[in-house]
Amino acid sequence: ITMLTWTISPKVGSPCSLVYRADTNMTNRINCSDNLNLTFIPGLAPALEIQQVGIAQEGNYTCEMVSTHGNFHTTYHLTVLVPPRPSLYCGQQGSPVCEAAVGKPPAQLSWVPESSSTAEEKGHDNGTVTVLSRFSAGNTSMTSMTNVTTCMVSHPAGNWNESIAC
Structure with missing residues (x-):
């Protein structure tokens, strides 16, 4: 390797570059924060290290x-998953409310038994989304003569479910 350049173009903010030159064994940092570094392991090409992603x-x-x-180049796209904070509680009308707070991408919510409710999404400035669903029984008859309802939260970072009787 004669020279290695990492150019980072974040979705938000200014681009930056890390440039390593083998002839001087120096790395030049151009507009990059301290959490981006090149790491050197003997016998391998310098690697980009991102701390606290x-x-x-x-x-x-x-x-x-x-x-x-x-000359060789390749581009990677980095997407960060944020697991939602799920919760299930009894709402003011006495029916279950399921919430998956500040997740990225938005979580998918579903109910057992099935519900005709629709999920409401609220976007936040940091790119996360809170999803809220209020259980609506409609014509659904509760199973086993109980009113136990289960909320299921599906997300690429993991799944969660919890049951409640309101």
Whole structure:
């Protein structure tokens, strides 16, 4: 490797670059925060290290390598998952309310028994979404003569379910 450049183009904020030159064994940091570094392991190419990954690090990461064999580049897209904070409680009308707070992407909510309710989504400034669903029995008859209802939260970062009787 003669030279290695990582160019980071975050979804929010200004781009930055880390440039390593083998002839000087120096890394030049251009507009990058301290949580982005090149790490060096003997026998391997320098690797990009991102410490404390969060939503602010989302974006495109392009690596360009110059060597005696030619110039090579590849781009990676970093997406950060934020697991929602699920909760289930009895609402003011005495029916179950399920909430999956501040998740990314938005969680999917479903009910057992099935409900005709629709989920409400509220977006937050940091890119997360809170999803709220109020159970609506409609024509559904409760099973086993109980009014136990289960909320199921589905999310790429994990699934959750809880039951309640209101």
